[in-house]
Amino acid sequence: MAPVRTYIASRQLEEQIVLKTTEVSSQHYRDAMARFAGAVHIVTTDGAAGRRGVTAIAACSVSDDPPTVLVCLNRQNPSNDLFVKNGVFALNTLSSRHEELSKAFAGLTKHSYEERFGLAEWETIVTGAPILPGALAVFDCKIVKTVELGTHRVYFGHVTGLRIGENLQPLLYHERGYRVL
Numbered sequence: 001m002a003p004v005r006t007y008i009a010s011r012q013l014e015e016q017i018v019l020k021t022t023e024v025s026s027q028h029y030r031d032a033m034a035r036f037a038g039a040v041h042i043v044t045t046d047g048a049a050g051r052r053g054v055t056a057i058a059a060c061s062v063s064d065d066p067p068t069v070l071v072c073l074n075r076q077n078p079s080n081d082l083f084v085k086n087g088v089f090a091l092n093t094l095s096s097r098h099e100e101l102s103k104a105f106a107g108l109t110k111h112s113y114e115e116r117f118g119l120a121e122w123e124t125i126v127t128g129a130p131i132l133p134g135a136l137a138v139f140d141c142k143i144v145k146t147v148e149l150g151t152h153r154v155y156f157g158h159v160t161g162l163r164i165g166e167n168l169q170p171l172l173y174h175e176r177g178y179r180v181l
């Protein structure tokens with residue numbers, strides 16, 4: 001079935017696309033998800049398996065008691081196995097000042113894994129995962145559960161350390177580009 005195209009109210013021409021489940025390709029799914037405005041984070045880990053950081057928007061709150069967050073990372077990238085092996089992660093919520101850092105940790109620059117960490121000052125709180133002192137908020141977590149589903153692995157983290165930073169403008173990602181709220 002061809003996408004249903006309708007013109008919606010207010011005279012401004014807009015296109016809506018409605019698809020049935022059987023017609024939802026991963027590209028259509030990505031196009032719809034691009035409508036989400038997501039906060040940008042760098043999720044880090046360190047420990048016996050080594051240090052790693054990844055730019056991620058697929059992260060959110062799960063519960064405030066016990067304090068728990070989740071983050072979804074691509075499990076087809078073997079480097080992300082370090083998170084499982086170390087058993088810890090820190091979720092660093094970025095401000096508008098961190099766009100270039102975010103690009104580096106997304107692999108969009110020529111920096112090696114270790115060079116990416118050289119682009120900022122890092123500290124630790126409890127778990128040993130690198131935290132960014134200039135972040136809007138930091139959730140330092142022990143991984144309590146992982147779930148593998150499709151292309152990704154969901155990490156549930158018990159928040160064992162916290163840092164509430166300056167109330168700066170958050171860095172968002174929307175329609176495949178960086179935005180500032």
Ligand SMILES: Cc1cc2nc3c(=O)[nH]c(=O)nc-3n(C[C@H](O)[C@H](O)[C@H](O)COP(=O)(O)O)c2cc1C
Pocket residue numbers: 040053054055056057058059072073074077079102103105106107173
């Ligand atoms: C704004 C933005 C958000 C991203 N969000 C996620 C995410 O939630 N989960 C994920 O697995 N990858 C996400 N990525 C992609 C990873 O950052 C990227 O694939 C990874 O860092 C590149 O692999 P490398 O570190 O091995 O070079 C995102 C990238 C960008 C630019």
